[in-house]
Amino acid sequence: MRLAVSRLRAGYGSATVIRDMSLSLADGEALAVLGRNGMGKSTFLKAILGYVARSGRVSFDDDDATDWPTARIVRRGIGYGPQEEAIFGELSVGENLAANVRQRPSPQRMSDVIGYFPVLGQRLRQRAGTLSGGEQKMLVLARVLLAEPKLIILDEISAGLQPAVFERVRQALAAERARRGTTILMVEQNLDLALALADRVAVMKLGQMLFEARANADGLRRELEVQLAP
Numbered sequence: 001m002r003l004a005v006s007r008l009r010a011g012y013g014s015a016t017v018i019r020d021m022s023l024s025l026a027d028g029e030a031l032a033v034l035g036r037n038g039m040g041k042s043t044f045l046k047a048i049l050g051y052v053a054r055s056g057r058v059s060f061d062d063d064d065a066t067d068w069p070t071a072r073i074v075r076r077g078i079g080y081g082p083q084e085e086a087i088f089g090e091l092s093v094g095e096n097l098a099a100n101v102r103q104r105p106s107p108q109r110m111s112d113v114i115g116y117f118p119v120l121g122q123r124l125r126q127r128a129g130t131l132s133g134g135e136q137k138m139l140v141l142a143r144v145l146l147a148e149p150k151l152i153i154l155d156e157i158s159a160g161l162q163p164a165v166f167e168r169v170r171q172a173l174a175a176e177r178a179r180r181g182t183t184i185l186m187v188e189q190n191l192d193l194a195l196a197l198a199d200r201v202a203v204m205k206l207g208q209m210l211f212e213a214r215a216n217a218d219g220l221r222r223e224l225e226v227q228l229a230p
């Protein structure tokens with residue numbers, strides 16, 4: 001799926017957080033958005049998803065979705081993994097997996113996704129609130145993937161992950177791109193994941209795009225470290 005955002009402005013009440021954001025993603029492309037704390041990265045994703053008031057233009061393929069409510073945007077094939085806690089702690093792992101999938105996933109899809117995260121398959125009956133932090137992140141991503149989104153929007157999916165879980169997440173996203181050509185927009189603080197997965201990286205500062213480059217550009221890591229330094 002193609003994503004185009006132009007001249008996006010968004011915020012909370014009278015406070016404008018996103019001042020002027022434009023970007024476009026080609027079908028199957030992956031973009032990592034970096035930036036220091038509080039620069040508006042999460043607000044930018046929420047504005048695309050229609051969770052916060054916005055102006056400008058957002059389109060998915062050729063559909064102008066600027067005035068769509070979030071539910072319609074999600075139905076169009078967008079999967080979202082928010083930064084904050086997003087599981088139902090009192091429900092089992094299996095119930096969480098079923099929770100936001102409109103149609104029952106095919107057995108094949110279920111087995112592909114459990115294949116990415118075998119630990120979830122072993123814990124389908126366990127209460128999700130008792131999972132470790134890393135397992136909960138895998139559950140959030142598994143639930144997003146089960147719905148077979150055409151565009152995945154992830155907000156710091158790698159935050160706080162141990163290396164083994166980090167590697168599972170990286171492999172799952174890489175496999176989804178290879179298998180299904182999924183477009184990915186990810187906010188990341190982790191340069192390793194951003195540079196490993198993304199075709200392009202962008203840096204946000206105070207609600208605007210400050211810098212953009214191809215992920216394989218020479219000297220990019222050093223450049224980003226300078227841009228992101230406190």
Ligand SMILES: Nc1ncnc2c1ncn2[C@@H]1O[C@H](COP(=O)(O)OP(=O)(O)OP(=O)(O)O)[C@@H](O)[C@H]1O
Nearest residue numbers: 012015017035036037038039040041042043044083
């Ligand atoms: N619900 C809200 N109501 C009012 N202001 C908010 C709300 N959510 C975020 N903000 C403000 O918007 C600004 C940007 O926050 P946002 O969460 O988008 O930044 P971020 O780049 O995702 O930060 P982090 O890296 O810490 O996740 C901050 O000044 C924050 O205080």
Ligand SMILES: [Mg+2]
Nearest residue numbers: 041042043083
């Ligand atoms: Mg954030």
